[in-house]
Amino acid sequence: xxxxxxxxxxxxxxxxxxxxxxxxxxxxxxxxxxxxxxxxxxxxxxxxxxxxxxxxxxxxxxxxxxxxxxxxxxxxxxxxxxxxxxxxxxxxxxxxxxxxxxxxxxxxxxxxxxxxxxxxxxxxxxxxxxxxxxxxxxxxxxxxxxxxxxxxxxxxxxxxxxxxxxxxxxxxxxxxxxxxxxxxxxxxxxxxxxxxxxxxxxxxxxxxxxxxxxxxxxxxxxxxxxxxxxxxxxxxxxxxxxxxxxxxxxxxxxxxxxxxxxxxxxxxxxxxxxxxxxxxxxxxxxxxxxxxxxxxxxxxxxxxxxxxxxxxxxxxxxxxxxxxxxxxxxxxxxxxxxxxxxxxxxxxxxxxxxxxxxxxxxxxxxxxxxxxxxxxxxxxxxxxxxxxxxxxxxxxxxxxxxxxxxxxxxxxxxxxxxxxxxxxxxxxxxxxxxxxxxxxxxxxxxxxxxxxxxxxxxxxxxxxxxxxxxxxxxxxxxxxxxxxxxxxxxxxxxxxxxxxxxxxxxxxxxxxxxxxxxxxxxxxxxxxxxxxxxxxxxxxxxxxxxxxxxxxxxxxxxxxxxxxxxxxxxxxxxxxxxxxxxxxxxxxxxxxxxxxxxxxxxxxxxxxxxxxxxxxxxxxxxxxxxxxxxxxxxxxxxxxxxxxxxxxxxxxxxxxxxxxxxxxxxxxxxxxxxxxxxxxxxxxxxxxxxxxxxxxxxxxxxxxxxxxxxxxxxxxxxxxxxxxxxxxxxxxxxxxxxxxxxxxxxxxxxxxxxxxxxxxxxxxxxxxxxxxxxxxxxxxxxxxxxxxxxxxxxxxxxxxxxxxxxxxxxxxxxxxxxxxxxxxxxxxxxxxxxxxxxxxxxxxxxxxxx
Numbered sequence: 001x002x003x004x005x006x007x008x009x010x011x012x013x014x015x016x017x018x019x020x021x022x023x024x025x026x027x028x029x030x031x032x033x034x035x036x037x038x039x040x041x042x043x044x045x046x047x048x049x050x051x052x053x054x055x056x057x058x059x060x061x062x063x064x065x066x067x068x069x070x071x072x073x074x075x076x077x078x079x080x081x082x083x084x085x086x087x088x089x090x091x092x093x094x095x096x097x098x099x100x101x102x103x104x105x106x107x108x109x110x111x112x113x114x115x116x117x118x119x120x121x122x123x124x125x126x127x128x129x130x131x132x133x134x135x136x137x138x139x140x141x142x143x144x145x146x147x148x149x150x151x152x153x154x155x156x157x158x159x160x161x162x163x164x165x166x167x168x169x170x171x172x173x174x175x176x177x178x179x180x181x182x183x184x185x186x187x188x189x190x191x192x193x194x195x196x197x198x199x200x201x202x203x204x205x206x207x208x209x210x211x212x213x214x215x216x217x218x219x220x221x222x223x224x225x226x227x228x229x230x231x232x233x234x235x236x237x238x239x240x241x242x243x244x245x246x247x248x249x250x251x252x253x254x255x256x257x258x259x260x261x262x263x264x265x266x267x268x269x270x271x272x273x274x275x276x277x278x279x280x281x282x283x284x285x286x287x288x289x290x291x292x293x294x295x296x297x298x299x300x301x302x303x304x305x306x307x308x309x310x311x312x313x314x315x316x317x318x319x320x321x322x323x324x325x326x327x328x329x330x331x332x333x334x335x336x337x338x339x340x341x342x343x344x345x346x347x348x349x350x351x352x353x354x355x356x357x358x359x360x361x362x363x364x365x366x367x368x369x370x371x372x373x374x375x376x377x378x379x380x381x382x383x384x385x386x387x388x389x390x391x392x393x394x395x396x397x398x399x400x401x402x403x404x405x406x407x408x409x410x411x412x413x414x415x416x417x418x419x420x421x422x423x424x425x426x427x428x429x430x431x432x433x434x435x436x437x438x439x440x441x442x443x444x445x446x447x448x449x450x451x452x453x454x455x456x457x458x459x460x461x462x463x464x465x466x467x468x469x470x471x472x473x474x475x476x477x478x479x480x481x482x483x484x485x486x487x488x489x490x491x492x493x494x495x496x497x498x499x500x501x502x503x504x505x506x507x508x509x510x511x512x513x514x515x516x517x518x519x520x521x522x523x524x525x526x527x528x529x530x531x532x533x534x535x536x537x538x539x540x541x542x543x544x545x546x547x548x549x550x551x552x553x554x555x556x557x558x559x560x561x562x563x564x565x566x567x568x569x570x571x572x573x574x575x576x577x578x579x580x581x582x583x584x585x586x587x588x589x590x591x592x593x594x595x596x597x598x599x600x601x602x603x604x605x606x607x608x609x610x611x612x613x614x615x616x617x618x619x620x621x622x623x624x625x626x627x628x629x630x631x632x633x634x635x636x637x638x639x640x641x642x643x644x645x646x647x648x649x650x651x652x653x654x655x656x657x658x659x660x661x662x663x664x665x666x667x668x669x670x671x672x673x674x675x676x677x678x679x680x681x682x683x684x685x686x687x688x689x690x691x692x693x694x695x696x697x698x699x700x701x702x703x704x705x706x707x708x709x710x711x712x713x714x715x716x717x718x719x720x721x722x723x724x725x726x727x728x729x730x731x732x733x734x735x736x737x738x739x740x741x742x743x744x745x746x747x748x749x750x751x752x753x754x755x756x757x758x759x760x761x762x763x764x765x766x767x768x769x770x771x772x773x774x775x776x777x778x779x780x781x782x783x784x785x786x787x788x789x790x791x792x793x794x795x796x797x798x799x800x801x802x803x804x805x806x807x808x809x810x811x812x813x814x815x816x817x818x819x820x821x822x823x824x825x826x827x828x829x830x831x832x833x834x835x836x837x838x839x840x841x842x843x844x845x846x847x848x849x850x
Contacts, residue, residue: 003029008073017132018071021110040172051124072106104145107132111152123160130161194291196298203232203284217245228253234280242283244273252296302376306548309406311336314364334396343367373398430571449565457484459565466561479524486525586615596628604643632668637718648697670716672709684766703731729760742776747816
């Protein structure tokens with residue numbers, strides 16, 4: 001029984017290099033050359049074949065094939081000895097992995113394994129392997145090339161790969177027959193625009209059936225540079241046959257699906273089909289007709305624009321414009337008068353004017369004049385041409401004669417820098433919304449969106465709700481963000497549907513109490529806004545803005561997600577900063593490098609989200625936390641305490657505190673803050689009643705501190721007087737507990753504890769770490785709670801005792817007697833009372849001290 005390594009027919013360098021690399025990793029397996037190999041590969045093997053122990057298909061020995069390893073393909077033609085019982089392993093870069101995880105060449109996958117296993121590679125082997133990577137990635141220039149390909153190529157160059165040989169065989173000249181067919185294809189090529197994408201179709205007859213059509217397809221694609229190329233060649237023979245060869249350079253065109261329609265197969269980027277008993281013209285007509293089904297629309301301005309735009313009138317002073325540029329961090333403003341674009345004001349022009357003391361001049365004197373605009377449906381190519389031609393970094397977006405947004409050079413560069421991710425179709429979460437929300441709440445959202453549309457407003461649900469929706473976590477509460485006047489929308493809804501609106505016009509927020517619902521039934525509306533910080537760690541100042549600006553002011557990318565609720569785009573996911581990607585990868589990432597400078601409390605939130613979801617803070621964000629730690633001393637105790645209160649509501653706050661300590665956040669808030677809650681904190685939280693569950697964690701955390709440190713920590717966190725008093729009592733109680741022994745009488749304990757309130761006593765007992773002492777204290781608490789002495793101060797006064805400290809001493813002595821079993825009923829109590837009343841004052845205090 002044998003193991004074979006196979007690949008596809010008409011093998012190129014990637015396929016043959018993968019055969020050999022797999023053989024080096026599995027030396028017992030036989031690398032089998034397919035029957036048809038590209039001419040440049042055959043030429044290489046003619047020169048260097050003696051260095052490679054390939055086996056031709058015809059030379060395979062008879063016998064059962066136990067296993068086949070298929071490289072650079074999903075399937076291959078069957079060879080002698082294979083059966084249904086033959087085990088199959090596939091090594092192919094065209095797998096079902098996400099695009100971000102793939103390599104551009106199959107050879108890369110195997111070279112990575114060779115490097116990891118320290119497999120030695122000779123210079124000739126390295127040359128073949130490098131040919132495989134270079135041919136499939138266009139010498140690392142194709143759209144599909146990844147960093148993995150470059151690292152693998154570097155490894156091969158270090159192993160001695162010869163670039164002169166790579167260049168010679170990679171650019172092998174076409175044969176005379178290939179050149180004839182190539183010229184025919186080039187003459188017949190017609191580039192169509194399908195859903196905004198350039199798609200080339202070349203259909204011709206072929207006099208030679210054995211020409212390497214895949215080689216010609218690569219050359220034609222490189223010459224014409226379409227988004228996708230489809231070659232149709234009518235082959236000679238008794239019955240009509242058409243060979244389809246397809247190549248794609250973008251994820252927006254899946255040529256494998258097109259080939260499957262015609263009975264062929266392949267991958268999304270490379271596919272083929274042999275179409276029998278059909279004429280060339282008929283196949284071409286069907287292909288052109290079906291292309292719109294398989295070609296996704298090209299990206300447009302609408303995909304990257306920001307809705308809403310700040311503009312300036314031409315009479316604005318340069319001084320005022322400079323202030324706005326500093327305040328918002330913009331690089332420019334469109335200059336608009338009466339809805340007409342007059343030009344663009346750039347930061348550079350403002351800086352130069354301020355340098356020349358022209359700050360009182362109007363911006364119309366220094367702006368770049370011109371009426372440069374785009375429409376939402378314009379292609380990104382058109383936008384790029386405009387930006388290059390006019391030098392504008394911000395271009396207004398016009399629709400129906402009005403400015404509806406702006407698109408910036410940064411927006412365009414982000415899309416161009418990540419074309420594969422950007423090419424993915426926009427996510428729609430309408431089905432997830434329907435599954436997550438009760439029907440009546442979903443219907444209400446549709447109604448609200450309709451009303452917003454009537455008022456020319458856009459409506460979104462944002463932040464944590466969308467994050468949890470994508471994570472599959474339950475979440476019902478959410479804010480509705482409005483591009484427009486949120487207060488006006490809420491009031492309009494109340495007029496139409498009833499209910500009551502509480503509005504804060506100054507902040508653009510409104511709370512709509514829903515009609516007929518429970519007291520807690522309400523919806524919060526917020527006008528989309530932007531914010532800026534006057535100085536580091538200051539509270540933000542906010543102004544109305546677009547949804548993009550609103551999302552950009554948030555803390556982490558996973559909270560920048562939004563879902564559109566407009567009727568025409570209900571459920572569309574907005575993800576400007578890669579929040580969904582970071583959710584998939586489990587990363588906590590800030591949006592910009594000054595995030596923790598603007599608001600240092602985000603450090604605590606970063607840890608809270610990291611620990612809640614089991615994510616990790618990405619490396620750059622961790623660096624930014626370390627750099628901003630000194631700013632924590634500027635943040636008020638109230639704001640820090642608010643973040644800690646949120647942490648204490650999490651399922652495992654001890655883990656959060658340990659992480660805060662590990663990042664040095666706690667020590668920069670106060671040098672003595674503990675890194676742990678203690679071993680009994682979680683058990684105590686479960687044992688005490690609901691009103692004390694938050695207090696028990698504060699007490700567990702801070703009560704072990706020495707008195708001086710405790711007081712400064714309480715002051716730093718501005719803990720309210722009631723909670724601070726409770727924590728102080730717990731600290732005092734825990735110190736007293738240390739001197740107790742289970743053998744002591746409960747009355748002795750009561751003498752030391754009777755002046756403490758019940759709440760701190762319950763917490764301190766629950767936190768007691770020694771089980772025997774905790775059990776004895778629990779008995780004390782139960783019996784103390786059951787104490788019902790009949791004697792009162794009036795009784796003492798009736799006995800002729802003057803009010804004073806002796807009242808407390810006698811009443812306490814009666815309680816101790818009950819706890820110690822000296823007395824058991826009212827008669828015993830009255831007898832002891834009479835005795836105590838007759839004794840001198842000092843005698844009442846004979847209870848043993850603790």
